[in-house]
Amino acid sequence: MTTEKQKVVDQINVSENGIVFYREATLTIEDGVQLSQSYHRTSLIPGQDLTGQPTEVVAIANTAWTTQIISAYQAAQAAQGV
Amino acid sequence: MLKTVQSLFNGFLGAVSVTSIEFPATQVPSSNPNTLDDYEEGTWTPSIGRSSTFGTYTPGVLDGGAYTKIGNVVYFSGRADGSSSGASGGVWVVRGLPFPTVNNASIGRGPCLIIENDVTLSNSRIMQGTNDIQAPTLVDTAATRYFSGFYYIS
Numbered sequence: 163m164t165t166e167k168q169k170v171v172d173q174i175n176v177s178e179n180g181i182v183f184y185r186e187a188t189l190t191i192e193d194g195v196q197l198s199q200s201y202h203r204t205s206l207i208p209g210q211d212l213t214g215q216p217t218e219v220v221a222i223a224n225t226a227w228t229t230q231i232i233s234a235y236q237a238a239q240a241a242q243g244v
Numbered sequence: 245m246l247k248t249v250q251s252l253f254n255g256f257l258g259a260v261s262v263t264s265i266e267f268p269a270t271q272v273p274s275s276n277p278n279t280l281d282d283y284e285e286g287t288w289t290p291s292i293g294r295s296s297t298f299g300t301y302t303p304g305v306l307d308g309g310a311y312t313k314i315g316n317v318v319y320f321s322g323r324a325d326g327s328s329s330g331a332s333g334g335v336w337v338v339r340g341l342p343f344p345t346v347n348n349a350s351i352g353r354g355p356c357l358i359i360e361n362d363v364t365l366s367n368s369r370i371m372q373g374t375n376d377i378q379a380p381t382l383v384d385t386a387a388t389r390y391f392s393g394f395y396y397i398s
Binding site: 172173177178179181183185187200201202203204205206207210211238239240242 | 285288289298341344353371372374375
């Protein structure tokens, strides 16, 4: 009997203002049969440090986070008093 | 909810036993306001820093968070006992909400309960169009912090 856990990024989304949020699914598999799965979500604001993030997420963030997007996000947050 | 569903089935389809309702792993959005189109449970990781320069967060051993998404509402709770270094500017925030909040000034903001070292922090709130909870009176040292709330997403 072999039991293994697999982690996969199964969803990556980008909001209209540039927030990248993704879901990591952890699958428990025994002898090739999936027994269970659980989710962990992470969200990243434009310009945030991407150290340690999954490669595919970094690629999308680097594409989505143009200078204009980062500036617009920071300006919108500043307007809310944060 | 379950009883209501069973009542509907009993009324329209005869006696049907319902033990669970499974939604697709990826939401299929519906524009019908009477349709429940998503349900998801999971975990998330909170961290603490300043809104301008976030800095580096060193988590506590019990840090973590959970969420349940029902339709367009996310319920969450969490704990972040760690400390921050190198943060500056803006205000203190708890960052990392599992979904970004709706970017709408009318419904994107809302209260969030944060208890730090047995004291309820004043003026803690969820901000619109972000993944941050603003916590102006939070302290920057390690402390016991619990929080919970809910918010709308797009």
